[in-house]
Amino acid sequence: MIRKLTFAAALLAATVLSGAASAKTLVYCSEGSPEGFDPGLYTSGTTFDATSRTIYNRLVEFKHGSTEIEPGLAESWTISDDGKEYTFKLRKGVKFQSTDFFTPTRDFNADDVVFSFERQLDDKNPWHAYVAGATYQYSDSMGFPDLIKSVEKVDDLTVKFTLNSPNAPFMADLAMDFSSILSKEYADKLEADKTMQQMNQQPLGTGPFQFVAYQPDAVIRYKANPDYWGGKQKIDDLVFAITPDASVRVQKLKANECQIMPYPNAADVKDLKADPNLQVLEQAGLNVAYLAYNTTQKPFDNVKVRKALNMAVNKEAIIQAVFEGMAEPAINPIPPTMWGYNKDVKDDPYDPEAAKKMLEEAGVKDLSMKIWAMPVSRPYMLNARRAAELIQADYAKVGVKAEIVTYEWGEYLKRLNNKDHDGAVMLGWTGDNGDPDNFLATLLGCDSVGTSNNPAGFCNKEFEDLIQKAKIESDQKKRAELYEQAQVVFKEQAPWLTIDHSTVVMPMSKKVEGFVQDPLGYHRFDGVDLAE
Amino acid sequence: MLQFFLRRIAVLIPTFLGVSLIAFSFIRLLPGDPVLILAGQHAMTPEQHAAAMHALGFDRSLPVQYLDYLGNMLQGDFGQSVVTKRSVLQEFFARFPATLELSICAMIIAVCLGIPAGVFAAVKRGSFFDHTVMGTALIGYSMPIFWWGLLLIILFSGILQWTPVSGRIDLLYYFPSVTGFMLIDSLLSGQKGAFGSAVSHLILPAIVLGTIPLAVIARQTRSAMLEVLSEDYVRTARAKGLPPFRVIGVHALRNALIPVITTIGLQVGVLMAGAILTETIFSWPGVGKWMVDSVFKRDYTVIQGGLLLIAAIIMFVNLIVDLLYGLINPRIRH
């Protein structure tokens, strides 16, 4: 306790001093508390915003505002001809952050890289389970333990990864949050002190901001890392004011209690745009929301029924009521901003009369079905319940009786693992890396049948052939053609009602400069400045 | 007295065990799969799932889990939060001061306004003042406080912009947490304006949380006061020609306060229930909001530990009230 107090006093002194030089403080009204501060252990964007995107770096990074890869802690790399060996040349002279809880004595080197991956891959590593119940879920779900054979230090500034099989997306995986590089020296000290838990509470990395303090559910404080290899940030202090309620975030932004916020309520966007002190950035989201018919089940195994139900729904009304227009109706399962998007595919028209007739032709009378509505708000579907109510009312007009069901989120996903779930399921997807394969194969491929990723149970030979061919093709132009064909098949088969691609909206003070929206939905504050 | 004290404590032990068993079994009955929630929409193989369940200890038999849980609890280990992987006790005490500060301020508001209002209403029984106070108290007592909070936010934070929207203090102030109470810490910090900022953040939530206790205390004080005023010794005192202030302030009030103190003690449970709603509305980083969040996140260990800790606190406060009451009023001991 006494030690904590002296730390605190030192911090206080530091802030008072920097305060004298009129410190620039950027306050971000974040949407929730991070689960912890070790990005390897978690999967949520909220946690990554607060950890990997501020405190840490990776060997390679996504370019600001894109999904392209650029050098990070590795300056350069070579890939062997068989695609199994990746050798990284590390950046020299990179310093870990000096904080009140730890002062590094050496620069970043290959040991840190080996440590950061081995703790995830090797279940005998003392850091593999340093917090009870910890699992490296993201690393597991990207298949790292099976994919990576070894991570070796060649010399202080060279690291070699050996894979079990060639894998094109591997470089992109290394830019993802769970691949953040931790300090081995800090880890050794915590291990010696028997306070390994601190790794998840007092994080230390090489990133643009360093951790100062965290008060659960209230506030996280960072300050600019003065030794950052990419140069010191223009803002001195970065504060995350944790504000889970979207309307409260809006009020705080308007009152200048924070300068930037994510995920406003659609209802508030118009008002925010009208505020002379605010600017509102918009970007087409890399996402899709859909209603998946269980195609393995009667009568949804009949294409005609699926088409008819698609034609019964007024998407425009959903987009108005749920997104206040801040979304576009979806035609294809991938968003239009993605390469390989087929512009020529036409959507099923909204035509209740025709839909009614088609249902009669298909011999479906007095259909009653279930509509599953997610219990949570997601960027691609802000209010599933409300959308389901609208669809329910539309269905009623063509004589289909729908019951809305919902379960607690984990339960919802779990029930979808059962192939025989009943009716049509609302769900969606936000891209991990910007490749069409990440949508089409993940959500509609035969391998995913029987998981919550493919609630339609869709497995169509023609479609599957196309996407499998595209997966191994190296020429992007040819891949794009294959994916365009796949989208035509998708629309003919109509396993989903494609609902929308939402627009990601970031309201912020006009004083905020240099903020770039991330296509993958993360929030990065490096390079951001505040005008006087 | 000692015997009375020991008997009260002896009764608490089985109750506490029962509370722990209930908290434990609720959690096992909860539908939903904590591992899947943590994974979100990321696919998982059955092996990975089993490994994660094992890591969380959910694969063992229930009696074993319960005994383990009791054993660990006696050593002060309430387990780790499923979501944050931090110790439940640590998480609890990171938030408890916020709830305690809010509750104490709410109670101060309730007592400082409620007792005088009740006393005057009783003294001026049947007057316009009495009717107004009792009418207002009944409205307060009937108030859906989650709605009351929203109204105050619309008015004071939205339209008038007098108070900040949420949080405990303006984020520009940063000082070490010494007591965990923002009001005290802000004074200790010596930073200009910090205390004012803390007060302006606290005032609306405290009013909202204090509303129901205020109404209850005002009503209780009035009826206790009426009862005492009709007692013989008060009549005698009046007949002796003692000044009304002395009669009411010294003789009557002192006796009327005994049941009121019990009422105040009983409001602790009410405060905790109110804190759930108040903290949710004001994004107040306290125990109540933490519990609601945990229910939604299916953070099993937190719900379990939180239920138990909150119940323990209420039981403890009730014990203190009982003992105090026993001291004041010896008849109760038998």
Next chain:
Amino acid sequence: MADTSIKTANEESPLRRVLAEFWFYFAENRGAVIGLWVFVALVLVAIFAPLLAPHEPYLQYRDAVLVPPVWQEGGRSAYLLGTDAVGRDILSRLIYGARYSLFIGIVVTTVAMVCGILIGVIAGYFRGWIDTAIMRLMDIILAFPSLLLALVLVAVLGPGLINAMIAIALVYQPHFVRLTRAAVMAEKSRDYVVAARVAGAGPLRLMFRTILPNCMAPLIVQGALSFSNAILDAAALGFLGMGAQPPTPEWGTMLAEAREFILRAWWVVTLPGLAILITVLAINLMGDGLRDALDPKMKRS
């Protein structure tokens, strides 16, 4: 409160006289009478909701989203109190909402009261280990803040109106148990009970025909209290997303759905809350009247 039992139900006094006497004291409290009228009006609104509501509560008017109340600029006479985010008429939803609130109050109070009285009589009459076990169990339930316990219970049972009502009833019944037990214990040694026992009345008859009617007064007062609290707690659970599920026009749920419009459409936030307040206030006014009418101490003064 436990010692306030009375014997208005003495065999020789006809029921009518008792009622007349009750009404005399009840009517002395002006607030209680007002509360009663409001309550009767609410009951009528609930019963005749289909006749009174200008629109279907679930019907969405896509061309009338977030229309303000009629007296405000932009309001339309078709929607007196405006519409919500998907174009449903708020007045109609409030009218139908009265059904839910009264239903919740009645069911929760009845279930809690019947179970509580049964358990309480058993505990108070038999004493011994049954009594100890029951009272410990009640202590355990009372050790939790009621809303928190109800919240977790609903999480266990699954969100929904019925489960919310079960949870609330379970949380409320210890109060009835304690009251009944105390009253039964106080009455048990009275002369008239002893006389009945000597006359050969069995324990069941003794408990429910002889003792219970004489302990009803505090139970009725507690019942009124539970009624209003049940409405409040169910609305709170709905507000937290754990009670009635949308699109049910339950007031608390409506309020939860409306929260995101707090800055933009005051009517979707204000009106459901006002409806809750009025209903609860009316019942509490009546409850005060009941207490005054049934409490002999108050009568004397």
